Amino acid sequence: MSTSKVYFTKDHEWIKVEGNVAYIGITDYAQKALGEIVYVELPEVDSEFSLGDVFSVVESVKAASDIFMPVDGKVVEVNEALSDEPEKINQDANNTWIMAVELENNIESYELMSESEYIAMYEKEA
Numbered sequence: 001m002s003t004s005k006v007y008f009t010k011d012h013e014w015i016k017v018e019g020n021v022a023y024i025g026i027t028d029y030a031q032k033a034l035g036e037i038v039y040v041e042l043p044e045v046d047s048e049f050s051l052g053d054v055f056s057v058v059e060s061v062k063a064a065s066d067i068f069m070p071v072d073g074k075v076v077e078v079n080e081a082l083s084d085e086p087e088k089i090n091q092d093a094n095n096t097w098i099m100a101v102e103l104e105n106n107i108e109s110y111e112l113m114s115e116s117e118y119i120a121m122y123e124k125e126a
Contacts, residue, residue, distance in 0.1 A: 007107070008118035009070045014094060017107050022071055023097035026058060029122045031093040034060040040082040040089065043099055047075045051110065056098050058089070071110050073101030 004018045012030035016023045031037065039059040049055050049069040056067040077100040082088060088096045113121065 005107075006115065007070070007110075007112035008115060009068070009112060010121065011068045011070075012122075013067060013070050015070050015107075015112065016097070017103070020103045021076060021100050022073065022103050022107070023100045024055075024067075024070060025095075025097045026067060026089060026093055027118070027122075028093040030065070031089050034058060034065055035062045036060055037086045037089050040086045040098060042078040042080070042082065043075050045075050045078060049073065049075070049101070058086075067098065070112060071101065071107070072104040074104070076100050076102050 004016050006014055006016045008014050008027065012027045012033075014025055014027050037058055037060045039057075041057040041059075043049070043055045047055075050072050051069055053069040054066040055069045055075075058065050058067055079097050079099065082096070082098065
């Protein structure tokens with residue numbers, strides 16, 4: 001079994017790192033704020049993104065929200081299931097990834113939060 005570690009961003013994305021591949025999605029807090037998700041724009045495989053780039057848009061019945069790149073990397077896989085079932089994010093946001101990227105840099109070189117740091121941040125926002 002591979003060991004993986006999950007990190008969080010101030011923009012409510014999560015990133016699960018397995019080796020040099022990172023799976024990226026939005027947090028449960030984000031999906032609750034968005035409401036019923038009706039569309040997820042998926043990036044193209046082999047696209048390259050830098051920290052802070054918009055890599056996806058998640059649309060709900062209430063709003064459309066940009067999803068920001070928490071790392072630098074190249075897209076190696078997208079979650080095609082979201083094309084037909086975007087509501088999967090509402091059902092299990094913390095385990096429903098949008099894309100997987102091959103990391104360009106060591107994960108420790110980014111300003112990411114642990115789960116406890118993320119929870120403390122969003123509790124202040126609430």
